[in-house]
Amino acid sequence: MKTGLIEQREARLWGCGDRISGQADLIYLYGKRALILDAKFGRGEVAPAASNEQLRGLAVLVKEGWPELEQITVGILQPWASPQMTLHTYSLEDLLVARAHVLHILDAADAEDAPRRPSSSACQWCKAKPTCPEAQETALALVRMDEPMLPAERLPELLDLAKQAEAALAARVDLIRARARELLAEDAAAIEGWELKKGRNIRSVIDAAQAFEILASAGLIDDRAMMKATKISLPTLEKQVAAFSDIKPSEAKGYIAEALGALIETKTGAPVLAKMKGKK
Numbered sequence: 001m002k003t004g005l006i007e008q009r010e011a012r013l014w015g016c017g018d019r020i021s022g023q024a025d026l027i028y029l030y031g032k033r034a035l036i037l038d039a040k041f042g043r044g045e046v047a048p049a050a051s052n053e054q055l056r057g058l059a060v061l062v063k064e065g066w067p068e069l070e071q072i073t074v075g076i077l078q079p080w081a082s083p084q085m086t087l088h089t090y091s092l093e094d095l096l097v098a099r100a101h102v103l104h105i106l107d108a109a110d111a112e113d114a115p116r117r118p119s120s121s122a123c124q125w126c127k128a129k130p131t132c133p134e135a136q137e138t139a140l141a142l143v144r145m146d147e148p149m150l151p152a153e154r155l156p157e158l159l160d161l162a163k164q165a166e167a168a169l170a171a172r173v174d175l176i177r178a179r180a181r182e183l184l185a186e187d188a189a190a191i192e193g194w195e196l197k198k199g200r201n202i203r204s205v206i207d208a209a210q211a212f213e214i215l216a217s218a219g220l221i222d223d224r225a226m227m228k229a230t231k232i233s234l235p236t237l238e239k240q241v242a243a244f245s246d247i248k249p250s251e252a253k254g255y256i257a258e259a260l261g262a263l264i265e266t267k268t269g270a271p272v273l274a275k276m277k278g279k280k
Helices: 053-065 092-110 133-144 152-186 208-217 223-228 234-245 249-263
Strands: 006-015 020-030 033-039 071-077 085-091
Touching: 006 053, 020 053, 033 053, 053 071, 053 085, 053 092, 085 092, 133 152, 208 223, 234 249
Parallel strands: 033 071
Antiparallel strands: 006 020, 020 033, 071 085
16 A cells, blocks of 8 residues: 555445445545545535444445555534534444444345334435335325324324435425326327426526616616515625635625624524434
8 A cells, every 4th residue: 555645535435245335425534544524515514533334334335445554534514403413433443333333224224024114314315215115105194194193202202203205205396296297298198187287487597697787778677676676696796806806705795794784684484394313
């Protein structure tokens, strides 16, 4: 192995007899040590590095790709979370245990009688949701429920079930509509009582500054009228100020907040249901 620093970006790795693959955002290799970093830009809860199954699997794959490694550190970067980074280091012995753990999962999943256990986390990225009987059963379970009052002790279970049902039903609906569009595109009479109608036209101005110049030069509008007709997106405004002033977006946000003051209106939406961290 080379002694210098080696960098791998978004490399697809295979291991465990090509039974599993994974792709890390960034891998650094130096001597007999490696660092695996994975960025999560969503706002959903993600297991920390020490208990993250995805990173454990990636550590196993990196070890197989570079057998001489004796220590692998894995890390999760989450810009919207606190803490923004979690790290965990696997020793050589830890990597052997992790590989055995991954093989156990693969064997259990490959068993002929392996049960499918739908859950909001397990089904989140699964492409089989539209046709999976177990996933669809979650929606049916809610439809069949006839309790007029829902006891508090059942709500943790039912909230998880509702989340699964929404995803399963949305996937099924998308599949049905996509198939209908496909058939009607081929034959306008393929589905009795249904037709493909032309989508509505959506008008937008692609360059507000240029539009104002044209309208102002024609004497059709002035600065104040143009601003009243323009909806300002604060995130976009922050980006424009940052680019114009050559500063960071976070700095631009502060300057804009100070300059505009009461002109910035903040509204709080309805309370959002969220599972407490650490609760399964």
